[in-house]
Amino acid sequence: MITKLFTSPIKQGLIASVLLCGLTSAPSWAAKQSLDRVAAQINNDIIMESEVKERIDVVKLQILDAGRPLPPEHVLTQQIIEQLVLEELQLQLAQRAGIRISDQELNQSVANIAQKSGMTIEQFKTALEEEGTNYASARAQIKREMIISRVRQNQVNRRIKITDQEVKAFLESDEGKEKISPEYQIAHITIPVSASAAPEVVAEKRKEAIKVMNFWKKEGNSFETATKKFSQYQAGRSDWAKIQNIPSLFDEPLSNLEKGEFSQLIKSDIGFHVLKLLDKRGGDNFIINKTHVRHILIKPNIIRDTNQARLIAEDLYQQIMDGADFANLARSKTDDTGSAVNGGDLGWMSGEELVPSFAKTMNNTAIDEVSKPFESQFGWHILQVLGRKDENMASQYQKAIAKNYLRKRKFQDELQNWLQELKDDAYTEIKL
Incomplete structure (x- = not known):
């Protein structure tokens, strides 16, 4: 079922009723009163009995689909009410804190869900419609979960x-x-030879393995190029893996390799192995590319939406292009109070410390260049790269x-x- 795609940790296995019922927005108090009974009041908001029943229907489907026995009806009802109350309290807190999910973030989240299910966005829409779920309602539910998740991260992490x-x-x-412990990305090609093969056969296979290695080592030849040329041989490539998850045959050779290097030919009972260390991280040698960057942030707020924030950022960008001082504008205009006093200076940062859109723009901006305005989950940014360096960040x-x-x-x-x-x-x- 498509509805399973929306199960998330913040729901602890529950899916909001909107996915099955196709509701696009919460009805008003007056509309709710005319339809059914109030199930719970939370501060100035309410949960209706219909919402409870809708959630119960979804959860029952999940429980039965998992092959578990259903709890007594009154127990399940109380659990669902409790869950809905907690969700509503978190959404109220998010509203007071001004927590928002941009269209860009929501679109990316939807795309990720579709991709994990092996679908394009259009296929995902079709699958939802075939199950009777409105796509706009599904997006609304995903956004709701993202908001609750962000509230939890913000509130709970600061307490730890x-x-x-x-x-x-x-x-x-x-x-x-x-x-x-270190993690490795490796690639290898195996030239098979039987353990009982005659010496002259082993020698011939060794020559073939050297031929494979020399071709692969040649400048401009990638793993994909080598495996295509020598498609008759077995080949493999690992994602990030620790040494205990890599064949023990490769343990010792890997320990002596630097990124991009080949090992000596490795002989085993099944043949010769050509091994290349694609990348390494962790351990006592963790080199990070760091960028000295400063920025100006313009946040949407109660009196301006994201489009108005963008227009302000574009105006500031044009002022900088016309000769205005970046640091002075940052001190007076940025909504990032932490960096304002330093003229927007964030110091030396790595991409891993930053949200994806900021990291991508920073990495694609040349030293002394000012980026065009771009959006992140925090608002609209303009950044300037002041320098770059490599630093061992192992500790x-x-x-x-x-x-x-x-x-x-x-x-x-x-x-x-x-x-x-x-x-x-x-x-x-x-x-x-």
Whole structure:
């Protein structure tokens, strides 16, 4: 079922009723009252009995599809009401905090869901329609989940504290050492030869393996080019993998290779292997390309929408092109209060630290060049690249991995604490 595509961690296995019912927006209080009963009041908003029943229908389908027994009706009803109440409280908080999802972000999220299902956007739309789900409703539900997810990340992560002592203990543990061990991307071509082959056959196969290696090493020849030319031989390419997930035959050769290098021919019981290290990261050698960048951010807000924010950014860009000082404009115009005092200077940044649209623009901008305005989840940016350098970030990388792992481990416990506090601080009345 297509509806399964929308199951996300923020729902904990639940799918909003909009996916099955084709509702494009929440009805008004007056319209709701004329249709059915109020199931719950949350501050100044309500949940209707029809919404509860719709969600119950979806969840029942999921439970039965998974082959699990249905809980008693009254238990399931209370669980669904509780879930809807928590969702509504988080959406209310998101509205107060001004959290928004841009069309660009939503489009990308929809595209990702379609891609994971092996579909194009058009195929995805068709599949939804065939199940009776309105595409606009599906987009609305995805957006709802994205908003709730962003609220949780913002609110819960700021509550989680990771001490230096915790990081140190984790890095010294067996689990920590495994997490920070190097990762490799490799490619190899195998020229088969039987372990019982005659010496002259082995010698001939060795010559063939050397021929394959020399061709592959030739400038301009990629792995794809080599495998196409020698398609009679087995070949493989790995995504990022730790040494324990790579054939042990390659352990020792990999330890002595740098990015882009070939190993000596490797002989095994099944033949000769031509091995190339495509890339390496982690361990004690983690070189990161860093960019010195500054920016001006114009955020949409209550009095201006995203199009008006774009127009302001375009006007500032034109002023810079006409000779205005970037730093002075940043101090007076940017909505990024953290960098405003420094003329928009963000310091030395890597792409991994930034949202994708910012990283992509930064990486495609030459030193001293000013980018045209572009949009991210935070608003509209103009950036200028001031310099670039390579830096060994192994120590910082290892600590970041440790903090990220520890934060994920603490997240669910802290999430439940936060949700309970959110509920305790709200006016909630269950009417069913």
